Amino acid sequence: MLLQPSSKRTTCGTADEVSGLRMTRQRQEVYRVLLAQRDHPTANDVFMRVKDGLPNISLATVYNCLEALVAHNLVRQVNFEREPSRYCPNLEEHGHFHDQGTGVIHDVKFKPGITLADVLELPRGAVIQDVEINLRGQLRLA
Amino acid sequence: MLLQPSSKRTTCGTADEVSGLRMTRQRQEVYRVLLAQRDHPTANDVFMRVKDGLPNISLATVYNCLEALVAHNLVRQVNFEREPSRYCPNLEEHGHFHDQGTGVIHDVKFKPGITLADVLELPRGAVIQDVEINLRGQLRLA
DNA sequence: CCCGATAGCAAGAATTATTCTAAATTCATG
DNA sequence: CATGAATTTAGAATAATTCTTGCTATCGGG
Known part of the structure; x- marks a missing residue:
């Protein structure tokens, strides 16, 4: 299940989408990082990993991207006790x-x-x- | 030495422990509130309910009491998503x-x-x- | 009964994961 | 290209919980 900024399949006028989610550079990278290392990272873990490829990304954006991916069922949010949320691409x-x-x-x-x-x-x-x-x-x- | 029930102090008397936990007035009341209304209240809910009987109790104490009750397995802590913890006397x-x-x-x-x-x-x-x-x-x- | 030690309490400050805000940027579309 | 919507960013705000400090109550031993 590789994600690719696929060809412009513009049915109603939209562009590169996965599950109805526009795949921006940031969302792509966040998703890629989750798939690459499936160790249930926290938002902050993801932030640090994503910075390798996108040094200017902000933590707020990582939260936004994770929220978007979760909302579109590409990623699951895992809560353990009161610890920071973790993220999991196993659907x-x-x-x-x-x-x-x-x-x-x-x-x-x-x-x-x-x-x-x-x-x-x-x-x-x-x-x-x-x-x-x-x-x-x-x-x-x- | 003869011990009479001291009417002056608390009704609970001295040093009775439950599961190795000293049952102070505050812990008693927190526990009583949990048993009385089993609707999975948050720490703040418990705080408000306990204030009826102990108007001077502090929220920090409610947290301490809940922590103590949980640690001694008299109460369970229930975490739902990232919502505030709830407390449950059903063991x-x-x-x-x-x-x-x-x-x-x-x-x-x-x-x-x-x-x-x-x-x-x-x-x-x-x-x-x-x-x-x-x-x-x-x-x-x- | 007195004394020192320990545990518990209260009030408020601190912590921290997360969300919000506002301004700037990107992008799709006409 | 122009326009408006969506997205990103940096930093401020939020809120549940924990920590700190000073005080009080309680316990155990003489």
């Missing part, structure tokens, strides 16, 4: 395991064929829009 | 469903006999200390 439904020993956050997939309703006693009539599963623990390797 | 393992329509947070129980390992592909050797499950959605009542 599959998944949870996160935060290893307290190393600080590393691992993606955790659902077992195949499992749905939330199999697991939880949801309120009647509940329509779920978004699921967040966060685990904290240690990796005790044998 | 059963459970998740939270945040109804976007009303803003109400509902506790969500696991179905009986379900364990995390049934559902998630945990990393090998992962020892889970804490689980957080947050759902966002709407209640569409038929």
